[in-house]
Structures are given as C-alpha cells and as structure tokens.
Amino acid sequence: MNIGEIARRAGVSRSTVSYALSGKRPVSDDTRRKIQQVIDELGYRPNASARALANGRTNTIGLVFPPAGNHYTGMQLDFIGSVVEAAAAYDYDVLLSPSGVDSDRSFQRLLGERRVDGAILMEIRLEDDRVDHLAELGFPAVAIGRTAHPEGGWWVGLDHTALAAACVHHLADLGHRxxxxxxxxxxxxxxxxxxxxxxxxxxxxxxxxxGLTVRTYCCGDDAASGQACVEQILHDDPATTALVTLNEAALGGLYRGLAQAGRHVPRDFSVTGVVASRWAETVTPQLTAADVPAEEMGRRAVDLLVERLDHPGAPPRHHLLAPPISLRASTGPSTAF
Amino acid sequence: MNIGEIARRAGVSRSTVSYALSGKRPVSDDTRRKIQQVIDELGYRPNASARALANGRTNTIGLVFPPAGNHYTGMQLDFIGSVVEAAAAYDYDVLLSPSGVDSDRSFQRLLGERRVDGAILMEIRLEDDRVDHLAELGFPAVAIGRTAHPEGGWWVGLDHTALAAACVHHLADLGHRxxxxxxxxxxxxxxxxxxxxxxxxxxxxxxxxxGLTVRTYCCGDDAASGQACVEQILHDDPATTALVTLNEAALGGLYRGLAQAGRHVPRDFSVTGVVASRWAETVTPQLTAADVPAEEMGRRAVDLLVERLDHPGAPPRHHLLAPPISLRASTGPSTAF
DNA sequence: TCACTCCATCGAACCGGTTCGAGGAAGCTA
DNA sequence: TAGCTTCCTCGAACCGGTTCGATGGAGTGA
Structure with a gap:
C-alpha cells in the first residue's frame, strides 16, 4: 500500500500519482479519476516519514514545555490546548518535548534529528540559552514569553510589568497602603x-x-504553599490588607489561609493578581484579576510560527499583550484606619 | 551533515558509520574512535525521518485526546504530563492528536501516514469506535479508560463504579439520606x-x-455551571444534605453555590466525589474524595504500550485501579432530623 | 605454502515518497 | 506534410538512513 502499488493498479507511473496528489503539475482528468479511485479503494495515505525525507519538511512543530516535576499550572494547560488546536488548523502536528533536567537531550532530538520544522518555547527566562541558541541557528522558533533582550526576536508576550502595576494601582486606588x-x-x-x-x-x-509599604514572597505551586504563605504574610505584618499574586496554583491556598486567619475577602482583605479567567472564576469570591489570555497567546504563537515557516526571510514579529483587569469580587476598599 | 559526510571525513563507508552507531555489527576500535571523533566535531545526529523510513519505526507515540472546545480538566493535564514524561524515559516522543469533530481526519494522520508506532487513547466511551477500529487493525494502542467490552484489550482503567459507590457508602455511613x-x-x-x-x-x-433518596444531575465543566447546578439541586429538594461529584472543573462552583445558599460545608452539607488530589486540596474545606491517580495511570499506559511495541505477540494486559477515599474536610455527619 | 576461518569493511539495494528533464502524442499553423 | 507548441506522462535520481551479501586481509593449523 505504497505509492508504487497505487501506480501499478492505476496503470501509471509513480511520479504521475505524486503529481495527481500534490497538484504541482497538471494531470489529465481521466488519469486523476482513475488514480483517485484506486486510492479510495485501498484507503491509501502517503507515508509521512518518506514524505518528510524527500521534501525536508515534517509538518510538525515542537512544543517545548517545562518538566512535570513541579506541577503544571492551568495556564500551561491552556497554552498546550490552544497550540495544538491552532496547529491542526494549519495541518501541523504538535510534538511535545519536555525541556527537563537535561534539556539539551530533548532539544537535540527535536532539532538535530530534524523531527520538527519549527518550535514554540514556553517558560521563557530573561536570559534564556534556548532562545539564544535557536536564534543563532536561525531555527524557526517562537517564544511564549520574552527575554531581557527581545529585540529582533519572534515572540508572544504578556506585559507582566504593566499587569502587576495595574494590580497595585487598583489596590492603591481602593485605599490599601x-x-x-x-x-x-x-x-x-x-x-x-x-x-x-x-x-x-x-x-x-x-x-x-x-508610596505603599510592601513585602514580597515566593510561594510553591500548590495550595498548601499558598496557605503557608498567607500565614507568613500576616505574621510578618498583620496590618497587611491586600495581596497581588502571580501564582495561580497557590490561589486556593491563599484563600484558605485568609479564611483561617479570620480575614474576610473582600471585606477585610483584598486579593488580586494575574490569573487566567477560568481559574479566577473558580474561587469564591471570584478573583478580580488581569486575565491571562492563554488561548489567544497560544494561537498567536502558532500564527507567527507558521508565517515564519512559510516566509523564511520574513522580518521578526511579536505581540505584546496587556489585557485589562477584570473586576470581579475579591477586592474592596481598605478598612484599615 | 549526513551520514555520507561523516563517512567521507572518517574515510570509511556509510554502512560502517551506521554499524558503528547502532552496534549491530562489530566495528574495530580504531574505526569506531575515528568515526566518533568526526561525529563529535560536527555535532552530527541522524535524521529521524530517514531512520523512520528505513526501519519502519518512528519512535513516537500518539496521544489522542479530546478537543479543547470544551475546556480541559486538570485530570487531563495530569495525564498528558505523565505520559510525556514516561515516554521520554523510554526514548519515545509524544505526538498530540486532537480527536476533534472529525476525529477520523487526525486519526488517519496518525495511523494512515504512519506518524506513530502506537497510540494512547483518552476519553474512552463505552462503545468506542476508535478502540474497536484499532483493535481490528491490530494497531498497538492502549486506552486510558475501558469500554463496555474490555476483554482482550489493552487499557488502564479506573473503577468508577466502585469509586462512586464508595462515596455513597461514605455518605450513608455518616447518616445522609x-x-x-x-x-x-x-x-x-x-x-x-x-x-x-x-x-x-x-x-x-x-x-x-x-435505601437513599437520590437525584442525579449533569453539569457543565466550569464554575458557573457548578453554581447553577447546586441552585437546581436545592430547589428540587431543599432537604438534600450531600452530593457526590465527578466533575472536577465545576467543583469551585459547587462550593460557591452552597455558600450562597447559606449551607456550610461540612456542617450543613457534605461534598465528596472522584477528583485528582491536587484539585481536591485546592478548595476549602479540602475535598474528601476518591483521588484519581492520573499520573500513575499515564505512566502505566506508557509502560503497557512500550511492552506491546517491544513484544508484538504479547497477550493483552490491563490495570484496573480503585484508589481508596482520602478523608479530608468536606464531609461530616448529617444534621437532618 | 596452501587452505580455512574469522573479522572488519564495503557496495548495492531498499524504505516510500518528490522532482527534474526528457519525450511522445495531439493539435495547430504554414 | 513538415515544423512547432502544448499537454501529459514517464524514468531516473535523490532525500538519508539501514541491512544484506560479498570481499579482502590477517591469523591459524597442517
């Protein structure tokens, strides 16, 4: 059930079958019909490896994502889903590559062995050797995230600086100090x-x-850590009246910690942050937050990558997104003083 | 930078390079060293497509998962992560295939075009044409889930019947009617x-x-639906004192609905269900639940698939898991009557 | 010194597609 | 009817690996 078999049964040459399928050269209607009939009968589909070998394109993009060791967040899930879906629309498959402990190894797999035509990188660091490396190689890649020197790169980013600032201003406007x-x-x-x-x-x-008084904390990606973090915050400064979080996975724990400390949200304490909407809506009261448009970001990353693949010489492009804060129910005026 | 180039620079034939790499025939130490040196210098890696074409194995497994249209649940995320990780340990890549609206199309891609050596299926239905189809073809596949006729199949399943029953017994033991x-x-x-x-x-x-009085509901995979569902439940029978849920994504909404109806969990109302532990721990009070061992299931599915790939004639195997209920804080004795 | 074995290596064929140059048949013009 | 296009199809080469059978040289024993 290969192209030769089809050719034999249709009484034509292999090349004619190939042209009939790709349309890269004209084929008479008669011949095309005959070939199509044989193909339908046998349910023939061209072998992807052979095709990739011959024309140098795998029609696959690599999605380099963090190792599962530390849990995945909901945001990452949304990225993966939207990337896969957008890629499918362009007829690309998605190969997952855990950029784990020895990220070199899986990287080599993807690039060195030519398994993919391009890559989408997640979990970008400010100084990211993966990004630099790919840029050096001229390998078609798009980052979801932005390094310290994003000029001349292909990426889809979120303006975390602006979003966090917006959260602060929102709280300050409400009187939190x-x-x-x-x-x-x-x-x-x-x-x-x-x-x-x-x-x-x-x-x-x-x-x-x-002119606010602030404390900053790091917090593990799970509920227990979130709860512990709130305890620490209230221990360090019991007069704290609000918090801003980037940590989606800890959110449930933060709420629990506040409840156990007897702080009612939003009456006694306001919570806001940068979180994908479907997670912000899961907690009670629903979180007032800068909604991370994960799906849009995944989709746009694919759009950029496909553009880059289709037009090898195209100048770098990027998208920097800064969604507005969605007012929900977790913030309120400060009751301090 | 292909095998011919390596051969030329090392002064040997292409086949010798191939044997030096695969070890399928002895190669003298001298020659091997020379070849290795050239390879290291040039950073050569054999082309995956060519290799796949030649020996008929892609070293890739397909992960067939539901379309993103309706949201992904946390459980699915855990499956994906653990499958990718386990596959990497066996040196397999994972190709994601959204089994979307026209699942046939992406299915054809995977199998017809020989992109993968085997497949792992998620979101199994009791009568699942995908499973039947693959079984007919003898294509190496492992299902995460179990059809109505699981005999003679390869799968990793969760005993949902037993788990839901365990939840009921737990509640009944606490006096809920x-x-x-x-x-x-x-x-x-x-x-x-x-x-x-x-x-x-x-x-x-x-x-x-x-001998309990029950009502059963379907509920959308999001918080708003969960909230609406609780309202419906309490409207239909205000004397309801507990619920069992399979719906992880609605959990936050269920809690919210109960809070808004003035029912305190677990004092006035008990909640339990079948939910992965990290999500059960996110809500407050933490959910007493039969923990879905998503990571273990993904890992085991890969183990089975690799076994099947390595031993083509091996008899079908499966795992049926039935984790115990983890007592947390969302259930308590019934206070009715 | 010859015959035999063993080892390392080589060349060629193959996997299943794509693509290029060539060429035959049909149609048109002179 | 010769000459020129145009259209369609074919054969061969190629992509980059793997694998099989063959071969040459070194080593061994008689």
Whole structure:
C-alpha cells in the first residue's frame, strides 16, 4: 500500500500519482479519476516519514514545555490546548518535548534529528540559552514569553510589568497602603523566569510610585504553599490588607489561609493578581484579576510560527499583550484606619 | 551533515558509520574512535525521518485526546504530563492528536501516514469506535479508560463504579439520606463517556442498596455551571444534605453555590466525589474524595504500550485501579432530623 | 605454502515518497 | 506534410538512513 502499488493498479507511473496528489503539475482528468479511485479503494495515505525525507519538511512543530516535576499550572494547560488546536488548523502536528533536567537531550532530538520544522518555547527566562541558541541557528522558533533582550526576536508576550502595576494601582486606588506580593516559587525566580521577574518589577515600582509599604514572597505551586504563605504574610505584618499574586496554583491556598486567619475577602482583605479567567472564576469570591489570555497567546504563537515557516526571510514579529483587569469580587476598599 | 559526510571525513563507508552507531555489527576500535571523533566535531545526529523510513519505526507515540472546545480538566493535564514524561524515559516522543469533530481526519494522520508506532487513547466511551477500529487493525494502542467490552484489550482503567459507590457508602455511613449526584456534562453522558456512565451506575446502585433518596444531575465543566447546578439541586429538594461529584472543573462552583445558599460545608452539607488530589486540596474545606491517580495511570499506559511495541505477540494486559477515599474536610455527619 | 576461518569493511539495494528533464502524442499553423 | 507548441506522462535520481551479501586481509593449523 505504497505509492508504487497505487501506480501499478492505476496503470501509471509513480511520479504521475505524486503529481495527481500534490497538484504541482497538471494531470489529465481521466488519469486523476482513475488514480483517485484506486486510492479510495485501498484507503491509501502517503507515508509521512518518506514524505518528510524527500521534501525536508515534517509538518510538525515542537512544543517545548517545562518538566512535570513541579506541577503544571492551568495556564500551561491552556497554552498546550490552544497550540495544538491552532496547529491542526494549519495541518501541523504538535510534538511535545519536555525541556527537563537535561534539556539539551530533548532539544537535540527535536532539532538535530530534524523531527520538527519549527518550535514554540514556553517558560521563557530573561536570559534564556534556548532562545539564544535557536536564534543563532536561525531555527524557526517562537517564544511564549520574552527575554531581557527581545529585540529582533519572534515572540508572544504578556506585559507582566504593566499587569502587576495595574494590580497595585487598583489596590492603591481602593485605599490599601500595606500590600504583599505572592510570586512563583523561589527556584523559578532565581533561574530568571520571566513572568516572576517582570511581575515583581512592575509590582515594586508601582508600589514605590504610590508610596505603599510592601513585602514580597515566593510561594510553591500548590495550595498548601499558598496557605503557608498567607500565614507568613500576616505574621510578618498583620496590618497587611491586600495581596497581588502571580501564582495561580497557590490561589486556593491563599484563600484558605485568609479564611483561617479570620480575614474576610473582600471585606477585610483584598486579593488580586494575574490569573487566567477560568481559574479566577473558580474561587469564591471570584478573583478580580488581569486575565491571562492563554488561548489567544497560544494561537498567536502558532500564527507567527507558521508565517515564519512559510516566509523564511520574513522580518521578526511579536505581540505584546496587556489585557485589562477584570473586576470581579475579591477586592474592596481598605478598612484599615 | 549526513551520514555520507561523516563517512567521507572518517574515510570509511556509510554502512560502517551506521554499524558503528547502532552496534549491530562489530566495528574495530580504531574505526569506531575515528568515526566518533568526526561525529563529535560536527555535532552530527541522524535524521529521524530517514531512520523512520528505513526501519519502519518512528519512535513516537500518539496521544489522542479530546478537543479543547470544551475546556480541559486538570485530570487531563495530569495525564498528558505523565505520559510525556514516561515516554521520554523510554526514548519515545509524544505526538498530540486532537480527536476533534472529525476525529477520523487526525486519526488517519496518525495511523494512515504512519506518524506513530502506537497510540494512547483518552476519553474512552463505552462503545468506542476508535478502540474497536484499532483493535481490528491490530494497531498497538492502549486506552486510558475501558469500554463496555474490555476483554482482550489493552487499557488502564479506573473503577468508577466502585469509586462512586464508595462515596455513597461514605455518605450513608455518616447518616445522609437524601443525596445528589453531579455528573459531567450531559453531552458527554449521552455520547457514552465511560466515567460518566460507570460513575452514575455505581452511585445509583449503591444508593438503592442503602435505601437513599437520590437525584442525579449533569453539569457543565466550569464554575458557573457548578453554581447553577447546586441552585437546581436545592430547589428540587431543599432537604438534600450531600452530593457526590465527578466533575472536577465545576467543583469551585459547587462550593460557591452552597455558600450562597447559606449551607456550610461540612456542617450543613457534605461534598465528596472522584477528583485528582491536587484539585481536591485546592478548595476549602479540602475535598474528601476518591483521588484519581492520573499520573500513575499515564505512566502505566506508557509502560503497557512500550511492552506491546517491544513484544508484538504479547497477550493483552490491563490495570484496573480503585484508589481508596482520602478523608479530608468536606464531609461530616448529617444534621437532618 | 596452501587452505580455512574469522573479522572488519564495503557496495548495492531498499524504505516510500518528490522532482527534474526528457519525450511522445495531439493539435495547430504554414 | 513538415515544423512547432502544448499537454501529459514517464524514468531516473535523490532525500538519508539501514541491512544484506560479498570481499579482502590477517591469523591459524597442517
């Protein structure tokens, strides 16, 4: 059931079958019909490996994502889903590549062995050797996230600085003077994880601008850590009246910690942050947050990558998104003083 | 930078390079060293497509998962993560295939075009044409889930019947007499989705056994639907004192609905169900639940698939898991009467 | 020194597609 | 009817690996 078999049964040459399928050269209607009939009868489909070998394109894109060791967040899930879906619309398959402990190994698999035509990178760090490496190689890649030097690169980013700042201003406008910042785990911050850094920056600067008293914390990606983090915050400064979080997975724990400390949200304490809407809506009261448009980001990353693949010489493009804060029910005026 | 180039620079033939790499025939130490040196210098890696074409194996497994149209649940995320990780340990890549509206199309891609050596199927239905189809073809596949006729198949399943029953018995033991069941969306139930059916069965039978008064509901996979569902439950029978849910994504909404109806969990109302632990721990009070061992299931599915790929004639194997209920904080004695 | 074995290596064929140049048949013009 | 297009089809080469059978040289024993 290969192209030769089809050719034999249709009484034509292999090349004619190929042209009939690709349409790259005209084929008479008679011949095309005959070939199509044989193909339908046998349910023939051209072998992907052979095709990839011959024309140098695998029609597959690699999605490089973080290892599962530390849990996946809902946001990552949304990225994966939307990337797969958008890719399918362009007739691309998606190959998952855990950029785990020895990220080199799986990277080599993808690029060195030519398994994919292009790649989408998640979990970008400010100084990211993966991004630099790919840029050097000229390998078609699009980052979901933005390094410290994003000029001339292909990426889809979220303006974490602005979003965190917006959260601060929202709280300051409500009269809060002492607020805390709940970041992603310390390990991620230390390794230069983009959103953790830019978010922290935006928070710190905006708070200084507004003359607020702040404390910043790192917090594990799970409910228990969130709860512990709130305990720490209230222990360090019981007068704290609000917090901003980047940590989606800890959100449930943050709420629990507040409840157990007897702080009612939003009456006694306001919570806001940068979180995908479907997770913000899961908690009670629903979280007032800058909604991470994960699906849009995944889709746009694929759009950019496909553009880059189709037009090899195209100049770099990017999207920087800064969604507005969605007012829900977790923030209110400060009752301090 | 192909095998011919390596051969030329090392002064040997292409076949010798191939044998040096695969070890399928002895190669002298001298020659091997020379070849290795050239390879290291040039950073050569054999082309995956060519290799796949030549030896008929892609070293890739397909993960067939539901379309993103309706949201992904956390459980699915855990499956994906653990499958990718386990596959990497066996040196397999994972190709994602959305089994969307026209699942045939992507299915054809995977199998017809020989993109993968084997497949793992998620979201199994009791009568699942995908499973039947693959079984007919003798294509190496492992299902995460179990059809109505699982005999002679390869699968990793969860005993939803037993788990739902365990939830019922737990509640009955606590004195609850009027309980509700919150299932996955009606569309999934109607299309024969396994966990929805078996869970409903287990619930219904166990409740009958214990002589309980029950109502069963379908609920969308999001917080708003969960909230609406609770309102409906309390409207239909205000004397309801507990519920069992299979619907992880609606959990937050269920809690919210109860809070807004003035029912305190667990004092006035008990909640339990079948939910992965990390999500059960996110809500407050933490959910007493039969923990879905998603990671273990993904890992085991890969183990089975690899076994099947390595031993083509091997007899079918399967795992049926039935984790115990983890007592957390969302259930308590009934206070009715 | 010859015959025999053993080992390392080579060349060629093959996997299943794509693509290029060539060429035959049909149609048109002179 | 010769000459020129145009249209369609064919054969061969190629992509980059793997694998089989053959071969040459070194080593061994008689």
């Amino acid at each position: 002492r607020i805390a910042f709940v970041n992603r785990p310390e390990q991620l911050l230390r390794s230069g994880y983009e959103s953790a850094h830019r978010g922290l920056d935006g928070f710190t600067k905006a708070a200084a601008e507004r | 009027r309980i509700a069941f919150v299932n996955r969306p009606e569309q999934l139930l109607r299309s024969g989705y396994e966990s929805a059916h078996r869970g409903l069965d287990g619930f219904t039978k166990a409740a009958a056994e214990r």
